[in-house]
Amino acid sequence: MKMAEAFLPQLVAAHGKVVTISSAQGSLSRVDDAQHYWYRASKVAVNMLMHSLAFDVRPNGIAVALVAPGPVDTGMNRSRNASLQEPVDAVARIIAVIDRVTLATTGRFWDRNGDDLPW
Numbered sequence: 728m729k730m731a732e733a734f735l736p737q738l739v740a741a742h743g744k745v746v747t748i749s750s751a752q753g754s755l756s757r758v759d760d761a762q763h764y765w766y767r768a769s770k771v772a773v774n775m776l777m778h779s780l781a782f783d784v785r786p787n788g789i790a791v792a793l794v795a796p797g798p799v800d801t802g803m804n805r806s807r808n809a810s811l812q813e814p815v816d817a818v819a820r821i822i823a824v825i826d827r828v829t830l831a832t833t834g835r836f837w838d839r840n841g842d843d844l845p846w
Contacts, residue, residue: 728776735784742788744828747777748821749793749836756845774836774846781834790833794824797839812839 731738731745738745751757753770774793781791797820800811812820820839827841836844 728780731777731780731784735787735789738784738789739787744825745777745780745784745789745791746821746825746828747773747791747793749774749777749795751795751797751838751844753793753795754836754844754846778834778836778846785830785833788830790828790830792825792828792832792834793836794821795836795838795844796821 734743737743750766750770752763752767753774755771758767777791777793784791796812796817798809798811799814799817801814817839824837824839824841827837828835836846838844
């Protein structure tokens, strides 16, 4: 949030975008077990901050998006029993989603394929 605030003048001048990397763990409707309490809570918080920011900056021509890249092969995920994406592939998917972000879609919560994630 502080970063978005700090760069607001440049974003207005460029009709830029604010993109936050989130997680599907920040979707209240997708929680089906008890784990990762603090991680989930932090993602829910950042999602609400950015969703609210979208309303505030839209009149200035700034679009806001939250993107959940899915499981990426990082130190955090290596112990998971999940199919992990290579970081370079995850970044390519995120960039493709960012390219689709417009004022008409501002404030949305996207997955790595550009589909809506439920709140």
